[in-house]
Amino acid sequence: MNLRSDWPDATAVHAALAPTSTLLAERRTLYHLAFEIFTEQSQERRAERLDNPLFRYRIGEALAGRTLFAATPPDDLVGMTTELTAGDAGLRLVSSADANDRFAHAMRVIHAQSGGPGAPPRLLTEADGEAFARARGMAEAGLRKAYEVSPRLAEDLLPHTSLLAILDPATSGGLVSASSRLFPGLILIDQPSCAYDVAEALVHEGAHQKFFDLAITHDFLGADLSKDRIFHPSWSGASWPVEQVIAAFHAYACMAQFGEEVLARGEAGQLGPTSLLLSAREREAEIGEWLLGAEDALERDARWFLRTFLREETDSPRPERAELSDLEARYALAPLVRVAQMAAGERVLLARLDEGGQPPQLHWLRGQAVEIVEQLSAAPRSLKDLGADHADALARLLESSLVLPVSEKVTDSEK
Secondary structure: OOOOOOOOOHHHHHHHHOOHHHHHHHHHHHHHHHHHHHHOOOOOOOHHHHOOHHHHHHHHHHHOOOOOOOOOOOOOOOOOEEEEEEOOEEEEEEOOOOHHHHOHHHHHHHHHHHOOOOOOOOEOOHHHOHHHHHHHHHHHHHHHHHHHHOHHHHHHHHHHOOEEEEEOOOOOOOOOEEEOOOOOOEEEEEOOOOHHHHHHHHHHHHHHHHHHHHHHHOOOOOOOOOOOOEEOOOOOOOOEEHHHHHHHHHHHHHHHHHHHHHHHOOOHHHOOOOOOHHHHHHHHHHHHHHHHOOHHHOOHHHHHHHHHHOOOOOOOOOOOOOOOOOOOEEEEEOOOEEEEEOOOOOEEEEEEOOOOOOOOEEEEEEOHHHHHHHHHOOOOEEHHHHOHHHHHHHHHHHHOOOEEEEEEEOOHHHO
16 A cells, blocks of 8 residues: 555545535435425425435435435424534534424434443533533634634535534533434534534544535445455454445544644644544554455445545456447336436436335436436437447446336337
8 A cells, every 4th residue: 555645635535526516516416306206296495404414314214214204304403503603614503402302313313323321412502501602612613723724624524514513521421523424414522622622523523424425426335335344443442344444534534634734733732632633644544454455345436535545546447347239229218217417417316216115226327327318318219329439338327227228129210
């Protein structure tokens, strides 16, 4: 593995896959399309709802087939939050005195997911008076510190975070910070003792939020990840599956970059006692070396992501596809496919519905696959119509059952 000191800028790696504005738009398109499918009606597209971690939890559970989607449970956050600001940037903080009631289910789920003992932690809110006021002030100072130390990294990561919640230290069990992929966009932190506690948590957990949005809109993690691929980090007795390993790799890469900027400012002495910033690069390298040996468990974009961060060769050969030799055979979009076109036109989201009531399967397409979908949306086409150079993209669509062959071929009168 290449261990040169010139590590890449994380923001540039992210942008090579998708600029922040594009990634957010694609993520919202995914949730909006799923919402319309589950409610069986056209819906107004509102970022406030599409970014809500409680709403995103319900969509995610329905897409995973763990529950049916109900259109009107109480996940509205109006009056539940206050705005923290850092210049033109902002972040909503859970603040309402009755927020513990609204977030009770979320906290139970996250606590159960963590495997921690006892009851779920409670949130620090306005009902806690001066303790909350102090924590709120420190949280805002930490948000400003993140933008002050590394504006590019903060502007890249924090738009993927919708909500910050501070835990009551009497119930947090020593948790420093956490986020759950079941409630994307929500960050939990313990009551902070200094601004850097908050800034580091925002970078750490913000990196996880960014990674989640990349993973659901790109070819990162398939459903058939090798279950026997377990990583044991040298610094703990933990056992991590591949999906947790690559998420941690990315988080440490972002934290290391932030830590190096802290060092450049001469502010390492201001870091909290639990800070991981100064050991993050070493951990990133250890995880990266292990992942290079487990690349077959990663999909195309994740392999590129890993190798780009490690400055390794990224020209991985694509798997061979079966040739489509019949130029006259016709193809059409599968009958239960829904299409969501991005405004820029460069990528398309397809949802393949299931007649048996199973959750829809979502597929992001790019390049020639988008051109094929656009043409097949109008009428069936043959490979001759599409162009022989589209054979590989068409084969991929056939493998995914997004496109199906139709019985008739092109007649002489249609040529």
